[in-house]
Amino acid sequence: MSESTGKVLLDVRNLSATVAGVQILKGIDFTVRAGEVHAIMGPNGSGKSTFSKVLAGHPSYEVTGGEVEFDGQDLLALPAEVRARAGFFLSFQYPVEVPGVANSQFLRLAYNTVMGGRGREELDPLEFDDYVREKLQLLEMDPAFLERSVNTGFSGGEKKRNEILQMALLEPTLAFLDETDSGLDIDALRIVAHGVNSLRASGNAIVLVTHYQRLLNYIVPDFVHVMDGGRLVKTGGKELALELEARGYDWIGREAA
Amino acid sequence: MAETTSGARTFLDSLLAGAEAGSDALKTLRARALERANALSVPTTRHEEWRFTDLTPLSRMAFRQATAGAALDASAIAHWTVPEAATRLVFVDGHFSVALSSIVSVDGVRVERLADAFATGNAVLASHLGQIAGFEHDPFVAANTARLADGVLVHATRNAFAAQPIHCLFVSTQADVVQQARVLVVAEDGASVTILEDHVATHDGAYCVNAVVEIDVGANARVRHVKLQRDGKKAFHLATTAARVARDGTYSNLAVTLGARLSRNNVHVLQGGTGTHFELDGLALIDGRQLADTRTFVDHAQPHGTSRQLHKCVVGGGAHAVFNGRILVREDAQKTDSTQESRNLLLSEKAHVDTKPQLEIFADDVKCAHGAAVGQLEAEEVFYLMSRGLSESVSRSLLTYGFAADIVGRIGIPSIVRQLDAAVVERTGGQEIA
Numbered sequence: 201m202s203e204s205t206g207k208v209l210l211d212v213r214n215l216s217a218t219v220a221g222v223q224i225l226k227g228i229d230f231t232v233r234a235g236e237v238h239a240i241m242g243p244n245g246s247g248k249s250t251f252s253k254v255l256a257g258h259p260s261y262e263v264t265g266g267e268v269e270f271d272g273q274d275l276l277a278l279p280a281e282v283r284a285r286a287g288f289f290l291s292f293q294y295p296v297e298v299p300g301v302a303n304s305q306f307l308r309l310a311y312n313t314v315m316g317g318r319g320r321e322e323l324d325p326l327e328f329d330d331y332v333r334e335k336l337q338l339l340e341m342d343p344a345f346l347e348r349s350v351n352t353g354f355s356g357g358e359k360k361r362n363e364i365l366q367m368a369l370l371e372p373t374l375a376f377l378d379e380t381d382s383g384l385d386i387d388a389l390r391i392v393a394h395g396v397n398s399l400r401a402s403g404n405a406i407v408l409v410t411h412y413q414r415l416l417n418y419i420v421p422d423f424v425h426v427m428d429g430g431r432l433v434k435t436g437g438k439e440l441a442l443e444l445e446a447r448g449y450d451w452i453g454r455e456a457a
Numbered sequence: 458m459a460e461t462t463s464g465a466r467t468f469l470d471s472l473l474a475g476a477e478a479g480s481d482a483l484k485t486l487r488a489r490a491l492e493r494a495n496a497l498s499v500p501t502t503r504h505e506e507w508r509f510t511d512l513t514p515l516s517r518m519a520f521r522q523a524t525a526g527a528a529l530d531a532s533a534i535a536h537w538t539v540p541e542a543a544t545r546l547v548f549v550d551g552h553f554s555v556a557l558s559s560i561v562s563v564d565g566v567r568v569e570r571l572a573d574a575f576a577t578g579n580a581v582l583a584s585h586l587g588q589i590a591g592f593e594h595d596p597f598v599a600a601n602t603a604r605l606a607d608g609v610l611v612h613a614t615r616n617a618f619a620a621q622p623i624h625c626l627f628v629s630t631q632a633d634v635v636q637q638a639r640v641l642v643v644a645e646d647g648a649s650v651t652i653l654e655d656h657v658a659t660h661d662g663a664y665c666v667n668a669v670v671e672i673d674v675g676a677n678a679r680v681r682h683v684k685l686q687r688d689g690k691k692a693f694h695l696a697t698t699a700a701r702v703a704r705d706g707t708y709s710n711l712a713v714t715l716g717a718r719l720s721r722n723n724v725h726v727l728q729g730g731t732g733t734h735f736e737l738d739g740l741a742l743i744d745g746r747q748l749a750d751t752r753t754f755v756d757h758a759q760p761h762g763t764s765r766q767l768h769k770c771v772v773g774g775g776a777h778a779v780f781n782g783r784i785l786v787r788e789d790a791q792k793t794d795s796t797q798e799s800r801n802l803l804l805s806e807k808a809h810v811d812t813k814p815q816l817e818i819f820a821d822d823v824k825c826a827h828g829a830a831v832g833q834l835e836a837e838e839v840f841y842l843m844s845r846g847l848s849e850s851v852s853r854s855l856l857t858y859g860f861a862a863d864i865v866g867r868i869g870i871p872s873i874v875r876q877l878d879a880a881v882v883e884r885t886g887g888q889e890i891a
Contacts, residue, residue, distance in 0.1 A: 256840075256844050257840075257843070257844070258840050259836055259840060260836060279843070279849075280840060280843040280844055281843045281844075281845075281846050281847055281848050281849070281852075283844075284843070284844055284845055284846035285846045289844075290844050292841065292844075295841070296835075296837055296838050296841035298838065298841075298842075298855070298856060298859050299859055299860070299863040300858065300859030300860060300861065300862035300863030300864075300865075300866060301855055301856075301858065301859035301862065306842075306845075306855070309847065309851075309855070310842075310845040310846055310847060313845075313846040313847055313848075313851075314845070314846035317846065349859070349863070350859075366845060370845070370846070
């Protein structure tokens with residue numbers, strides 16, 4: 201486990217949340233500093249995706265307790281779009297299809313909204329086209345992606361690359377990547393991982409939410425956390441992921457009990 | 458059908474007034490149609506096929522036949538002209554305008570006024586006119602046929618190919634009138650044509666359009682039919698399109714409904730040979746007190762037919778959209794592959810949709826899928842856009858815009874896509890995103 205000294209970007213204290221009246225998160229404590237990569241692993245239904253969505257501001261989840269400070273702000277007090285403008289990014293496990301809206305139109309709108317909110321210059325369609333094409337190369341995406349409707353008819357791998365493209369454009373200080381590796385073949389996984397790695401910087405941080413250890417061969421975490429039953433029950437270095445891969449999750453529950 | 462009420466009869470009579478001269482064959486056709494029109498009555502909501510569409514407002518209107526000669530100069534229709542279509546036939550209040558029309562000849566594709574075709578005795582008339590759109594049971598088709606005097610004939614001979622769309626522009630300039638519109642398209646074997654049927658108005662008054670389009674698609678021929686109904690907000694629009702498609706032929710129909718207080722668009726597609734392909738796309742984008750009723754009937758009567766249908770309604774205000782999509786797969790129509798989807802977006806509490814997919818399958822080796830969804834935007838969709846920094850209102854506008862633009866984008870005529878895109882942006886509150 202490496203010792204980090206970057207400033208604290210995310211500080212989650214005793215967070216609990218429910219969806220449709222069911223308690224999913226039961227008191228999470230979690231701290232991320234600038235420059236770090238964290239992985240949150242855990243069995244299906246352990247609350248990993250819920251944790252990501254609660255932090256991003258999904259309206260279906262109700263926070264029932266705890267506090268979250270993000271880059272000096274009370275994250276839970278901000279509407280979802282303000283969290284995005286403030287530098288929080290969620291790569292969706294299941295990106296939504298938006299038929300009828302060209303990807304280029306959507307990406308430019310998102311870029312200008314977020315960057316405009318940070319005092320950066322907005323780009324007109326021609327300027328944006330030049331800008332986005334550089335980012336496409338990073339993810340080995342064909343420019344034809346720009347003309348297609350957002351995620352509509354995209355393969356699983358194409359959708360995930362489109363998510364990382366959005367991350368590259370919006371330059372978040374903290375990115376949660378929810379199951380970005382699920383369902384990807386090895387080539388697509390390498391491309392996505394390469395894209396994410398090239399976006400790492402000393403001032404930002406990445407949280408990988410995953411079920412599988414495989415991704416962590418390509419994006420090497422500083423910390424690995426295990427979530428079970430709506431709590432983070434164990435934390436270790438990257439070797440913990442290998443142990444989980446070899447032994448499964450059952451032993452964690454016994455050890456924590 | 459129920460006994461005619463006097464008000465409804467008056468409306469039918471106004472449709473039937475003033476039949477004109479023509480050949481003997483045409484007179485016979487008109488006489489037969491007139492007989493049916495007189496025997497039929499305007500349907501009421503007691504009639505299953507008109508359950509959601511009450512025509513009594515029609516009966517209260519005192520419509521007269523539109524007079525000819527309303528002068529329009531080219532600038533009045535400039536914003537409806539389509540640069541991609543060199544051939545344009547313009548009817549003003551149902552009367553052909555020589556001044557506004559232009560016909561550019563393409564090898565093998567004859568485009569002319571029906572009135573001229575009657576005068577010269579074009580042989581395709583005898584074998585097609587009035588034979589694809591049946592008038593036995595439909596008073597409006599019967600009235601249109603009984604009154605038949607002019608319209609558009611597109612006749613594409615064997616293997617002829619017209620790259621450009623043929624624009625049939627029906628302009629209303631007068632209130633309190635009825636105007637008939639009629640189009641016959643005959644695409645012989647291997648031919649390919651695109652028809653743009655376009656209904657517009659220069660005024661806000663009440664009027665009634667009664668349109669009939671007949672399409673005969675030959676073997677391995679392709680006809681693409683784009684219909685834009687952008688009539689005035691107080692208009693009544695009654696229309697029937699009937700297509701029959703021979704072996705390996707393709708017919709595609711894309712209908713956009715923006716205008717009219719009350720509209721009824723009947724589309725009837727008959728498979729006349731094996732291996733045909735049908736595409737039916739629809740978009741009704743309505744608000745206020747508008748009622749848009751679409752009724753489609755896809756008749757798979759032969760083996761190996763495919764059909765793809767996507768009908769979308771975006772309904773705001775106190776508007777009401779109706780979709781009735783019947784797909785009949787007859788006993789002989791083995792290996793039919795048919796999909797139908799009805800998707801509806803309600804933008805307000807008072808907006809209302811009635812959708813009724815109707816599959817009747819008598820063959821045992823077929824693939825048919827259908828679905829209908831009515832609702833508001835999905836929370837997950839809105840959240841996705843908000844997670845990218847867009848405000849909730851921009852997110853909702855963008856999703857609503859996309860829902861409608863999805864159909865508009867399929868039109869394939871760039872200037873029309875741009876025009877309608879602007880209309881969609883306006884209707885969906887998407888100014889910020891354009």
